[in-house]
Amino acid sequence: MALIDTINPLLTTGWSKGDAGWSLKDYEARGGYAQLKRILANKMSSDDIIAEVKKSGLRGRGGAGFPTGLKWSFMPKAAPEKYVVCNTDEGEPGTFKDRDLLRYDPHSVIEGMIIAGYAVGAARGYNYIHGEIFEIYRRFEAALDEARAAGYLGQRILGSDFSFDLFAHHGWGAYVCGEETGLLESIEGKKGQPRFKPPFPANFGLYGKPTTINNTETFAAIPFILGMGGDAYLNLGKPNNGGTKLFSVSGHVNRPGNYEVPMGTPFAKLLEMAGGMRGGRQLKAVIPGGSSAPVLPAEVMMECTMDYESIAKAGSMLGSGAVIVMDETVCMVKALERLSYFYYEESCGQCTPCREGSGWLYRVVHRIEHGEGRAEDLDLLNRVTDNMMGKTICALADAAAFPVRGFIKNFRSEFEYHIEHRKCLVDPEVQRMGSGFFKAGAA
Amino acid sequence: MLIDERGMNSEHDMLSPELSSEALAKIDLEVAKYPVDQKQSAVMAALVIAQDEKGWLPKETIAVVAGYLGMAPMAVYEVASFYNMYDLQPVGKYKLTVCTNLPCALSGGVHAADYVKQKLGIDFNETTPDGKFTLKEGECMGACGDAPVMLVNNKRMCSFMLPEQIDKLLAECN
Amino acid sequence: MVEIEIDGKTLQVADGSTLIEAAHQLGAYIPHFCYHKKLSLAANCRMCLVQIEKVPKPMPACATIVTNGMKVFTHSEMAIKAQRAVMEFLLINHPLDCPICDQGGECRLQDLAVGYAESASKYGEEKRVVPDKNLGPLVSTDMSRCINCARCVRFTAEIAGMMELGQSFRGERVEIMPFNGKTVDSELSGNLIDLCPVGALTSKPFRFSARSWELSRRKSVSPHDGLGSNLIVQTRRDKVMRVLPLENEDINECWLSDKERFSYQGLNSQDDNGRLTKPMVKQGGEWKEVDWNVALDYAAHALRDVAKTHGGAAIGGLLSPHATLEEMYLAQKLMRGLGSENIDFRLRQSDFSADGHRHGTPWLGMKIADIGKLDRLLVVGSFLRKDHPLIAQRLRQSAKRGAQVCVLHSADDDLLINLEARAIAVPSQLPAMLAQVVKAVAELKGVATDAALTTVGAGLVDVNAAKKIAASLVSGGNVAILLGNFAQQHRQAATLNALAQQLAGLLGGRFGFLGEAANSVGGYVAKAVPGAVNGNAGLNAVAMLKDPRQAYVVLGAEPELDCADGAQALAALGKAAAVVVLSPFKSQAMLDYAAVLLPVSPFSETSGTFVNTEGRVQSFHAATKPLGETRPAWKVLRVLGNLLDVAGFEFNTSEDVRAEALGGMPEFVSGLDNGVAGVAPNLTASANGLERVADVPIHFADPLVRRAPALQQTRDSAAPTARMNAATLAKLGLVAGERVKVGAGGTAILTAELDAGLPDGAVRIAAAHADTFALGAMSTVLTVEKV
Secondary structure, rough: OOOOOOOOOOOHHHHHHHHHOHOOOOOOOOOOHHHHHHHHHHHHHHHHHHHHHHOOEEOOOOOOOOOOHHHOOOOOOOOOOEHHHHHOOOOOOOOOOEEEEEEOOHHHHHHHHHHHHHHHOEEEEEEEEOOOOOOHHHHHHHHHHHHOOOOOEOHHHHHHOOEEEEEEEEEEEEEEEHHHHHHHHHOOOOOOOOOOOOOOOOOOHHHOOOOEEEEEHHHHHHHHHHHOOOOHHHHOOOEOOOOEEEEEEEEEEEEEEEEEEEEEEEEEHHHHHHOEEEHHEEEEEEEOOOOOOOEEHHHHHOOOEEEEEEEEEEHOOOOOOOEEEOOOOOOHHHHHHHHHHHHHHHHOOOOHHHHHHHHHHHHHHHHHOOOOOOHHHHHHHHHHHHHHHOOOOOOOHHHHHHHHHHHHHHEEHHHHHHHHHEEEEEEOHHHHHHHHOOOOOOO | OOOOOOOOOOOOOOOOOOHHHHHHHHHHHHOOOOOOOHHHHHHHHHHHHHHHOOOOOOOOHHHHHHHHHHHHHHHHHHHHHHHHOOOOOOOOEEEEEOOOOHHHHOOHHHHOOOOOOOOHOOOOOEEOOOOOEEEEEOOOOOOOOHHOOHHHHHHHHEEEOOOOHHHHHHHHOO | OOEEEEEEEEEEEOOOOOOHHHHHHHHHOOOOOOOOOOOOOOOOOOOEEEEEEEOOOEEEEOOOOOOOOEEEEEOOHHHHHHHHHHHHHHHHHOOOOHHHHOOOOOHHHHHHHHOOOOOOOOOOOOOOOOOOOOOOOEEEEEEHHHOOHHHHHHHHHHHHOOOHHHHHHOHOEEEEEEHHOOOOOOOOOOOOOOOOOOOOEEEEOOOOOOHHOOOOOEEOOOOOOOOOEEEEEEOOOOOOEEEEOOOOOOOEEEOHHHHHHEEEEEHHHHHOOOOOOOOOOEOEEEEOOOOHHHHHHHHHHHHHHHHHHHHHEEEEEEEOOOOOOOHHHHHHHHHHOOOOOOEEEOOOOOOOOOOOOEEOEOOOOOHHHHHHHHOOOEEEOHHHHHHOOOHHEEEEEEEOOOEEEEEEEOOOOOOOEEEEEEEEEHHHHHHHHHHHHHHHHHHHHHHOOOOHHOOOHHOOOOOOHHHHHHHHOOOOOEEEEEEEEHHHHOOOHHHHHHHHHHHHHHOOOOEEEEEEEEOOHHHHHHOOOOOOOOOOOOOOOOHHHOOOOEEEEEEEOOOHHHEEEHHHHHHHHHHHEEEEEOOOOOOOOHHHHOOOOOOOOOHHHHHEEEEEEOOEEEEEEEOOOOOOOOHHHHHHHHHHHHOOOOOOOOOOOHHHHHHHOOOOOOOOOOOOOOOOOOOOOOOOOOOOOOOEOOOOOHHHHHOHHHHHHHHOOOOOHHHEEEOOOOOHHHHHHOOOEEEEEEOOOOEEEEEEEOOOOOOOOOOOOOOOOOHHHHHHHEEEEEEEEOO
């Protein structure tokens, strides 16, 4: 879908024409590449650009929320070979904003990456695109062709001294490549097994060279920040939570989709924009930041605003801005079982705690869901997650552990019911009808 | 439009592990994206090209890709077995991958898969006896707002796959 | 240097050290599985998690670089909790089948589980089962035991140079495997067994034969190539059960080649071709087992008779270069006592024209450990990977660090080393090729060369390849030229020697010889060469066979397989009136040509000394008692000396012999010098017709390894073929796979095989093999025709 609703649109300004508005001509008509032209014409200094990005309060939109300007400033100035990499390996369940960004406005990402290349002194960039969205990869490649033909990419861009080329690298089905060093390994033609850090990519990145990696949405925000100025961007959101943010709302709402709202917008407002609860049913729980974030009960969530601090205070994470909305038809054990299966399936297998622990978690939750739970299982699950967290190279083990802990913490009685009665608290027929796949009364 | 690049070069000998000159030319384009001493970076794309041509990835073809990129065959196999859209076993003419992950399941992903299973009479990781369909369970495709979503032959994404849409898709697949 | 604190102890460690190295320096042990000092960091097992002050999460000691003031706690609550957590995860899918696991008793997982695991597992789910793999005759697999530390994968890729194993799939389904059911064919594959911290990869030949705690451990030295790898020989009830590396960073590091590790099986060989355990004499054409005194008397009489009748010079002594220093010393002394100067251990050498012109004993020209410091190398005439597996490994690592390695040879085998340049030419053109390199270096240096070199026809060889090699060599600061076995066995070995000397001189570098055998240096030290005592008198190994003697003393060798011309050797021995053989093994050939067979101890059953290629004196004791009536050869030779009334044979111990041979007990022998004087390079020689390129396959190189069954089943032990490049095959109208009749001194029927790495006009046929020895000289021209 294209744009449904927004407040203060920035990133989504180009989305209103749907699939008809992605091309270079449309982007330029919206003022696209003006910032790149201005930078090159004025020979803006790298420091000035980074200062502006710092001022904007832009925090990485991939999930970790690291300040972007600060990240860029870590790049060693003198290194002869540097890279800019965009992370469009969008595979966190619930997250689908980057797909739409590349689909409807790929040039904003391209311009953002070129500016980043200029700012950090890189001459080459790669955009790593999630394997399952081949059509989007094609579109991005088409946009690259346009940008190359127009002289925005390549040698001596727009007659300046600055040269930068950009390529798309297509993934082929591995969630862990969304982890930045797993992604770099994958570009290097290896398994996407994350690297031990330090050294961080700013010192030892792609091909061992200094590399800046940002999320698609982060790069897309760059032209806007430079256009409106860092201060203005910051003021769109809350202090330390600059700008607008894309929220991917999925699950039991009437209008699932991406919503761009200023940081700090109340969750209730976002839910309203998404059309409210499907079938007027009761909100039961929300995962506010993608599947790896702990689930929050309805009453807690309804009090939150959509920014890093508010969600963190409530005990979860804003993450990538993937809001998974669940209503009263959901069995929380079954929901967790599916998430646990995901992490078990996607663990890269290198670190012992994740390789062994993710399977252990899944099997125990699977048992509970299938009526074979044991009284000690909930404590066991907590113990296993405790043993996994903070002991691996990347955060996938933590990501596997958080949902388990969150679901048990906030919905313990439902798990206990499952173990004791060997069945769901929520009637199976109610669950079946909740998805909306079957028409009422159909077999 | 059905995006299906598999078996494109009908002239090509499907039984030979070797790749057609068209496929190699495509691989060359991918190699050109990377620094000259980093040919290995093109391995993922090369395997996709090989899979498109052969319908799946026999080990002998993996060895051909390895030879072309100057890699150890084992290093290529590691890659082919790590990313889950490479098919290391033969699949049907249409590989349908249904996302059943939580956000999709909330909007019918699991039920869509159940529906396809019932229609085709196969379970996940099975192929219909006529060799036409293979059904796979997928992980998050990054399109949760469009649930239920399905991939056809890895490259075509189908959104909002309710019963009527599934019926239509299956009818389209000849 | 930075100062850090580990468990309250302050220490200074080098910048860039990891915590695990720092702890090691302190003598503190941090549990680990995936970390190995010779392999790249993986940090995947997570067993080495420790607490660092001000860091909220436990950190892997193997991958964490020290910083000044870092405070580390390896036994804090956080560290112990993390380590116990990891151990629990490692064990949940492990079969815990220790009672039937070969690794039991020497298993790191078992050892650490004692310290870090609960007594009972809380894992109540089904355990993972992983299918086993067939990795070949040497390494056995039980993959369900694997903990996926991936040491094996890193070893094949990084040390052995070819990624023969990988970790496929992902998550819990990761699986260590070879590609497409292939076996692991590296000549270093046995090290996988040592590296595997659990019982997933174990020794196939050793499997189920003993428990580690039943074995006695004896230090020893490898009797094979010139490296002199240090060994731990493990025995039970006077039988060698297995061989492991004894770590010596200066020599074999922590590795062994498969030949060194598995050849022990030959020590226990019992078939018709196996160990000789009783003295035997041939009487009236019949072999009889006799007492030692009878056999010794018989041998002494036979030799004395020939010496008396025909003079001492009618006796020839052929000594295996794998014999100990003491054995060679006594053998040459015995020969000279009988009045013969015909003694040699350089059995595969064919050009002896440098004899009498040498400044000293030929050797590596440097310490083994110094190879790693070279930044430019030229390896001349070497099947390096198979002839010197661990030196090849050192060069592989050097090349990765940026050293440039060049090769000049008659075959372009894949050394699994990133080569800077190579020049491949038929054997007769190797000297011209090397001369071109000398010439090109001289030009680059602006130095005039020897007039002889300038006459070398440029059309003869690939001048560009020579120039590329020269350009590499002159660009370095620490250069060496290494002459391999093939160069030493070459018909113009002295020319190659002289040219290498000239080249090293121009470059201000070093040159040396890669010692073919355990005592290639020791043989010279023991004076087991003609002329070593009595000037230029005496016949060398080739001459004493070409011009047959009345009697021979053969020590530890099988001349038909171990000499430069096996057919000639066999003919000479067959004609001799008396052949006295001292050997640990018997063979049909021996029964045919010998008059008396004296069973002597292999290296594992005697004390002795090998002087390795860098001149290092390495003595060892017997690991077991001699088998049957076998006796150490030095004792047998001493008694023979006594029986023949040779003066100076009053030795009580092998140490006495060594003391006399070395004049003390130095760490390194003296008199090492590769220089030759007065050897004019002979660049005129050229061969007409097809030239034989004879390699000595790794597992055919000496009598012991030829009798090791598991090694004989490896891919490296495949039967010899007639290998040619496509042009040569085409010229001869042959197709690979056809049977061909090869003719030289004799004939052999072999299968033609394509080998793109050979120069035009070369036919590669392995030597040291029953199928090919009839062809005669290793270095020869031959004919090939379809059968």
